[in-house]
Amino acid sequence: MQHKRRHLLSLTDVSDEELFRLVETASGYAAASAAGAPYTKVLAGRVIGTYFKKTSTRTRTAFSAAALRLGAEVVAYGPGDLQENTGETTQDTGRVLSRMLDGFVVRTAGPDREIAAYADQDRMSVVNAMSEGEHPTQALADLTTIQGLAGEVDGAKVLYVGEGNNSAVALALALTRFKGTELTVLTPEGYGLPEGTSALASAYAEASGSTFTCTHDLVDAPGSADFVYTTRWQTTGTSKADPKWRDVFEPFRVDAALMSRYPGARFLHDLPAHRGEEVTAEVLDGPASVAFDQAENKMHSAAAVLEWCVVG
Numbered sequence: 104m105q106h107k108r109r110h111l112l113s114l115t116d117v118s119d120e121e122l123f124r125l126v127e128t129a130s131g132y133a134a135a136s137a138a139g140a141p142y143t144k145v146l147a148g149r150v151i152g153t154y155f156k157k158t159s160t161r162t163r164t165a166f167s168a169a170a171l172r173l174g175a176e177v178v179a180y181g182p183g184d185l186q187e188n189t190g191e192t193t194q195d196t197g198r199v200l201s202r203m204l205d206g207f208v209v210r211t212a213g214p215d216r217e218i219a220a221y222a223d224q225d226r227m228s229v230v231n232a233m234s235e236g237e238h239p240t241q242a243l244a245d246l247t248t249i250q251g252l253a254g255e256v257d258g259a260k261v262l263y264v265g266e267g268n269n270s271a272v273a274l275a276l277a278l279t280r281f282k283g284t285e286l287t288v289l290t291p292e293g294y295g296l297p298e299g300t301s302a303l304a305s306a307y308a309e310a311s312g313s314t315f316t317c318t319h320d321l322v323d324a325p326g327s328a329d330f331v332y333t334t335r336w337q338t339t340g341t342s343k344a345d346p347k348w349r350d351v352f353e354p355f356r357v358d359a360a361l362m363s364r365y366p367g368a369r370f371l372h373d374l375p376a377h378r379g380e381e382v383t384a385e386v387l388d389g390p391a392s393v394a395f396d397q398a399e400n401k402m403h404s405a406a407a408v409l410e411w412c413v414v415g
């Protein structure tokens with residue numbers, strides 16, 4: 104068994120070159136798939152575990168389908184399956200599974216240190232399939248979608264509207280590293296990106312010649328955008344302390360009026376969606392929406408992640 108595998112716990116662990124390569128590889132899988140070509144079996148003989156402690160339609164299926172299409176076998180664990188439920192530590196769980204699996208894809212929706220504990224071994228790659236703080240593989244699907252439509256990520260102008268949640272964190276940590284991009288994160292007051300994320304994204308943007316702006320005021324929305332992106336107001340596994348939180352989110356709904364400010368812009372959504380909350384049905388199901396292509400790209404980017412982690 105090959106040792107010292109790569110992990111994808113956070114996009115901050117990935118160099119610019121590795122990030123660009125992951126998006127290129129995912130885009131290659133997407134293009135090949137569109138042409139009817141199967142994935143090459145680069146994971147033949149490997150075994151990938153998936154452990155989703157929280158609900159998932161896209162990410163769980165994307166990693167399972169990608170692993171199977173790449174020739175791996177998949178062992179799937181649900182939230183009640185492992186001895187963690189009877190008190191075995193996360194670290195011991197990672198150490199044991201690393202003796203049997205080549206890769207382990209985990210959704211905790213809990214603290215990021217929980218995922219890091221599974222990676223405290225050097226035999227099995229660990230992939231963050233969404234933790235409380237970051238959803239790194241979502242951003243890879245987002246950028247693969249942008250590249251597929253625009254031909255490249257460099258120069259893309261993205262307006263993100265909604266909550267500064269783990270998908271927004273990952274987007275900020277990824278898009279700002281591509282040359283000449285413009286990312287505006289428009290969130291209700293009190294629901295913005297964590298300070299640490301904003302500081303890192305600003306530094307990435309400065310290094311890449313990009314712009315990164317956070318604002319809470321709709322009048323500060325940019326004059327132009329290639330992509331308008333929103334996510335569910337209640338991220339999986341979370342709740343908001345303020346019972347009146349909906350009042351402050353209402354003006355941040357993506358509707359036809361907002362989209363009309365950006366002629367030709369495509370609409371992105373990580374899904375699942377709540378039509379009538381963060382986005383109107385007219386926009387999500389309308390001609391500008393590429394949300395379901397974006398969902399498919401979760402599988403192509405999962406393939407890129409598994410190949411990068413497990414094969415090298």
Ligand code: CP
Nearest residue numbers: 159160161162373374
């Ligand atoms: N976008 C996303 O992570 O979807 P799931 O929660 O269905 O995996």
